[in-house]
Amino acid sequence: MAITLTETAANRVEKFLANRGKGIGLRLGVKTTGCSGMAYTLEFVDDLNDEDTSFESHGVKIIVDPKSLVYIDGTELDFTKEGLNEGFKFNNPNVKDECGCGESFTV
Amino acid sequence: MALLQISEPGMSAAPHQHRLAVGIDLGTTNSLVATVRSGLSSVLPDEHGHTLLPSVVHYAADHMIEVGFDAQKKQNLDPHNTIVSAKRFMGRGLKDIDASELPYKFIEATGAPQTTMLQIETRAGVKSPVEISAEILKVLKARAETALGGELVGAVITVPAYFDDAQRQATKDAARLAGLNVLRLLNEPTAAAVAYGLDNASEGTYVIYDLGGGTFDISILKLTKGVFEVLATNGDSALGGDDFDQRIFCWILETAKLSPRNAKDTRLLLTKAREAKEWLTEHAEANISCMLSDGEFVDLTLSTNEFIALTCNLVQKTLSPIRKAMRDASLTIEDINGIVMVGGATRMPQIRKTVAEYFKQAPLTNLDPDKVVALGAAIQANILAGNKSDADLLLLDVIPLSLGLETFGGLAEKVIHRNSTLPVARAQEFTTYKDGQTAMSIHVVQGERELVSDCRSLARFELRGIPPMVAGAARIRVTFTVDADGLLSVSARETTSNIEANITVKPSYGLSEDEITNMLKASFNSAEADKKARMLTEARVDAGAIIEAVTAALTADAALISLKEKQAIEAEMQRLQAIASADNADAINQAVEALNHATEAFAAARMDASVKRALSGKELNSLDL
Numbered sequence: 075m076a077i078t079l080t081e082t083a084a085n086r087v088e089k090f091l092a093n094r095g096k097g098i099g100l101r102l103g104v105k106t107t108g109c110s111g112m113a114y115t116l117e118f119v120d121d122l123n124d125e126d127t128s129f130e131s132h133g134v135k136i137i138v139d140p141k142s143l144v145y146i147d148g149t150e151l152d153f154t155k156e157g158l159n160e161g162f163k164f165n166n167p168n169v170k171d172e173c174g175c176g177e178s179f180t181v
Numbered sequence: 182m183a184l185l186q187i188s189e190p191g192m193s194a195a196p197h198q199h200r201l202a203v204g205i206d207l208g209t210t211n212s213l214v215a216t217v218r219s220g221l222s223s224v225l226p227d228e229h230g231h232t233l234l235p236s237v238v239h240y241a242a243d244h245m246i247e248v249g250f251d252a253q254k255k256q257n258l259d260p261h262n263t264i265v266s267a268k269r270f271m272g273r274g275l276k277d278i279d280a281s282e283l284p285y286k287f288i289e290a291t292g293a294p295q296t297t298m299l300q301i302e303t304r305a306g307v308k309s310p311v312e313i314s315a316e317i318l319k320v321l322k323a324r325a326e327t328a329l330g331g332e333l334v335g336a337v338i339t340v341p342a343y344f345d346d347a348q349r350q351a352t353k354d355a356a357r358l359a360g361l362n363v364l365r366l367l368n369e370p371t372a373a374a375v376a377y378g379l380d381n382a383s384e385g386t387y388v389i390y391d392l393g394g395g396t397f398d399i400s401i402l403k404l405t406k407g408v409f410e411v412l413a414t415n416g417d418s419a420l421g422g423d424d425f426d427q428r429i430f431c432w433i434l435e436t437a438k439l440s441p442r443n444a445k446d447t448r449l450l451l452t453k454a455r456e457a458k459e460w461l462t463e464h465a466e467a468n469i470s471c472m473l474s475d476g477e478f479v480d481l482t483l484s485t486n487e488f489i490a491l492t493c494n495l496v497q498k499t500l501s502p503i504r505k506a507m508r509d510a511s512l513t514i515e516d517i518n519g520i521v522m523v524g525g526a527t528r529m530p531q532i533r534k535t536v537a538e539y540f541k542q543a544p545l546t547n548l549d550p551d552k553v554v555a556l557g558a559a560i561q562a563n564i565l566a567g568n569k570s571d572a573d574l575l576l577l578d579v580i581p582l583s584l585g586l587e588t589f590g591g592l593a594e595k596v597i598h599r600n601s602t603l604p605v606a607r608a609q610e611f612t613t614y615k616d617g618q619t620a621m622s623i624h625v626v627q628g629e630r631e632l633v634s635d636c637r638s639l640a641r642f643e644l645r646g647i648p649p650m651v652a653g654a655a656r657i658r659v660t661f662t663v664d665a666d667g668l669l670s671v672s673a674r675e676t677t678s679n680i681e682a683n684i685t686v687k688p689s690y691g692l693s694e695d696e697i698t699n700m701l702k703a704s705f706n707s708a709e710a711d712k713k714a715r716m717l718t719e720a721r722v723d724a725g726a727i728i729e730a731v732t733a734a735l736t737a738d739a740a741l742i743s744l745k746e747k748q749a750i751e752a753e754m755q756r757l758q759a760i761a762s763a764d765n766a767d768a769i770n771q772a773v774e775a776l777n778h779a780t781e782a783f784a785a786a787r788m789d790a791s792v793k794r795a796l797s798g799k800e801l802n803s804l805d806l
Contacts, residue, residue: 090187090219100187115193116185118220154184158228158328161184161218 075147077102077129077136083153083162084132091134094118099128099135102151102164103142112145112179114164183330187219189569202364202566203325204372204558205338207314207352209268210394210421212236213552214321215559216329217568222376222556224549225328233551234324238316239263240305248320257444260284262304266395267317269418270310271355272347275299298351311355318359335364337562339554342368342400343414350668364565365665370400371409372557373521377545380407385518388506390536390544392499392526395421399502401510401517408602412510415502420495422458422526428491429454429483433469437479446473453479461488462528489531496535503539520544525551580605584661584669587624587633589614590718596661599629608660610676614726616733617649621657625671625684631711632718642684644673652726713766720769724761727773728754731780734787741786753779 079087079100091097097118104112119137122128127143129136138146149166169179203225206213211233215224224232231250239252240262247255255263261284270278275289278299286302300309318338325333338361340352349366356363367375370389374380379387384405391398398416402409430451433439442450449471457467461483470480507513520540527533527550537543548556563569580603585595588611597607613621621644628636647655656676663669672683731754739747757772 086219087187090221094220101190103193105193114185115188117188117190117193120190156184158225158324159184159330161186163184 077131077138077143077146077148078150079131079134079136080150080152081132083151084134086153086162087134091118096120098122099137101137101139102146102149103139104145114146114179116162189220192568200334200566200568201325201329201331202334202559202562202568203321203329203336204367204555204560204562205318205321205336205361206369206372206552206555206558207268207317207338207340207355208236208393208554209266209396210236211551212317212321213555214325215552215555216325217559217563222559222563224552224555225325227324234317234320235265236268236317237263237265238267238313240303240308242304244305246305246316248316257448261286264301264303264308264313267310267313270299270301271314272298272345272349272351273310298347311351311358314352314355315358318356318361322359322361333361334566335362335562337365337367337372337558337565338363339367339369339372339558341398341414342370342411343398343416364562367558367561368400368409368411369398369523369554370402370411370414370521372554372561373523374402374404374409374557375560376548376553376557377519377521379404379519379521380409382518386412386512386516388503388517388520388540389523390499390503390520390527391416391523392532393421393524394526395419395423397421397499397502399499399506401506401512412512413506415506415509417498417502420498422524424495425458425492425526425529426451426454428495429457429469429488432483432487432491433479433481436481439473439477439479443474449473450479457483458488458529461485462530485530492529492531496531499532500535500539514540517542521553522546522550523553580663582627582637583629584625584627584639584663585636586659586671587626590722591633592715592718593626593628593631593633593636596659597663601663603663604665606660606662608658611657611659612653613647613650613655613657614652615729616652618652618655619647619649620645621647621673623659623671623673623682625661625669630707631715635707635711639669640671640684642671642673642682644675644680644682646678646680647675648678650677716766717764717769720766720773721761724757724769724773727776728757731776734780734783738783738787738790741790742783746782750776750779750783 087100097120099119101115101117101119103115103117105115122137123139125140126137127140129138145168146164146166148168149164152163152165154160154163166179171179201216203214203216213224213232213234215222226232227234234249235253237249237252237256239247239255239259241247241255252263256265264285275287280287288300288302288307298309298311300307301313322333322336336356338352338356340349344352352366353363369391373389373391374387379385382404387402387404389398389400389402391400396416396418397420398414400414401412403412433450433454453469453471457469460467466482466484468482470478472478517540520536520542522533522536522544527546533544533546580597580599580601583595583599584597585593588594594609596609597605611621622641623644624633624641625639626633626636627639630636644657647657657673658676659671659673661669661671668685670683670685672681674681731750735747735750753772753776757769757776760768760772
């Protein structure tokens with residue numbers, strides 16, 4: 075399994091990284107807060123940790139820590155527009171249920 | 182499903198706790214709202230894709246309030262109830278503006294002199310510029326909340342660098358009325374500099390050239406250690422992109438030999454003129470063709486060279502404020518590290534060329550000049566909302582004039598010096614001047630001069646209930662606090678008894694940029710005279726204190742010295758009193774010294790007597806030696 079980006083998402087991430095002027099990739103993760111168990115996190119990466127796993131998709135480096143990987147392995151990250159809002163969306167095959175707003179989920 | 186944005190390392194927000202913050206450019210002609218998403222600042226469009234919101238508010242007959250393009254369309258149909266450029270009236274009284282050319286029914290508000298902001302009578306009742314601006318902010322707030330999918334924690338709103346405190350306060354009030362939490366008011370030129378990332382440099386001096394629809398502003402900023410200081414501002418409040426349209430419009434009338442037109446044709450031709458101006462930014466010639474209401478057909482071609490010739494004096498007109506600002510800041514062309522172009526009109530190639538020639542370097546133009554202020558405000562809002570690590574936090578504004586208080590003899594004691602960065606808090610200790618003094622009047626002043634009478638009075642308040650003590654024993658700690666928006670509060674506390682009094686003042690309320698400049702100049706020109714005046718006053722205060730002390734001592738203990746000694750002391754005292762009223766500080770100091778000398782024996786005798794009094798009737802071993 076692996077973590078992948080859609081082409082749109084990869085283009086966006088590249089643009090954001092270039093604008094930021096530093097950073098080696100994108101960190102995907104989960105943390106155990108939120109109204110339905112787990113919540114996604116999405117951060118720029120400046121430093122790698124020893125235990126991190128790296129993937130590459132459309133030329134963008136994706137970094138995941140081992141604890142998070144078990145919850146999001148197989149995820150495809152997409153970038154979409156919904157009305158006036160725009161942002162990233164996790165298509166995570168591990169999810170059993172998510173809260174109404176989709177910011178947190180359970181596996 | 183919620184859409185996520187990329188955060189800085191370690192700054193991911195918990196679900197439903199995104200700190201959404203926006204930057205708002207509340208402009209005279211147009212307003213915009215921007216935000217930072219995934220580290221990138223971008224302007225938020227409305228549902229039709231428009232990023233600009235015309236700063237126009239229309240109070241319609243059916244109690245509806247229209248803002249933006251819809252309101253702009255009503256401008257000619259319902260001029261009394263369609264308010265444009267409300268920003269020009271913010272924090273102003275009727276006497277500050279020229280109301281004769283405007284279609285509004287102005288009303289002078291009643292109240293204290295400081296609160297008499299003008300008001301406009303509309304169909305929906307009497308409206309203040311604050312309420313009108315709030316309508317614009319409400320629309321931008323709603324747009325941002327729809328686009329970001331959540332409630333805003335706050336906004337950074339930009340104001341011109343020359344806005345005084347009344348205008349800044351009015352802007353803040355408008356935001357509060359619109360339900361926005363103002364994180365910070367930011368100077369427009371500073372925001373533009375931030376958008377270009379100039380704040381990342383260690384230091385530099387930058388010129389911000391802002392040619393908007395109807396106003397021209399020039400600001401010179403100096404960056405040192407993350408702080409932007411405004412060195413000088415200048416401009417022309419009646420020069421903007423609209424004047425370029427007007428020139429083309431006149432050229433059309435002349436070239437096509439048209440008689441003066443009705444309002445509808447004028448509007449049509451002005452629109453065509455604007456389109457031609459915009460077209461010429463990237464093309465060598467523009468075609469102007471339209472059918473007028475009387476069936477006459479206009480078909481003209483305007484070349485870039487003709488356009489440049491038509492408008493060259495307008496372009497030149499922007500150079501004179503630049504020269505003045507450079508002179509005020511005592512800078513030469515070589516001192517300037519960069520020029521930032523702001524405002525849609527700076528897209529015109531002849532303007533960029535003229536500016537580049539004047540400063541001998543190409544101006545920064547890679548960001549959209551219409552959006553650059555809002556983009557910078559959004560970056561600042563993102564930092565202030567706590568979405569970036571503290572290392573990126575920068576303080577941006579400084580105090581334009583020193584703040585202090587009146588001390589004995591009418592001297593101004595500065596507590597916070599000019600160009601201190603905001604927010605700031607400083608405390609200073611003062612004491613009582615007379616024995617048994619139980620109250621102290623605190624007079625807060627602003628200015629660079631040494632004498633209170635030459636500074637601007639901001640507020641007075643009293644600290645009462647100081648326990649009676651000998652002069653100089655009370656410890657009164659006066660604290661000046663200026664928050665990030667420039668609002669001052671002063672508190673005074675007697676530290677032995679914890680008696681406290683405080684007051685909130687608005688510094689530079691109603692002080693215009695000119696007044697600030699004049700006050701600064703006066704302080705430089707009269708530095709020497711001020712110093713003399715200060716020394717004289719200090720000498721007089723010393724003289725008064727010693728006379729008071731000696732008089733009290735003579736009343737109490739005259740018996741300790743001979744009549745001859747007493748007469749000698751009294752003679753010196755009279756001499757000092759006479760000299761103190763003259764204007765010679767050195768002579769006063771000498772006379773004080775002479776009186777000190779004359780009272781040495783008396784002081785020694787008093788010391789002896791008081792030691793004897795303390796010891797009499799006490800066993801030696803009961804003394805705590």
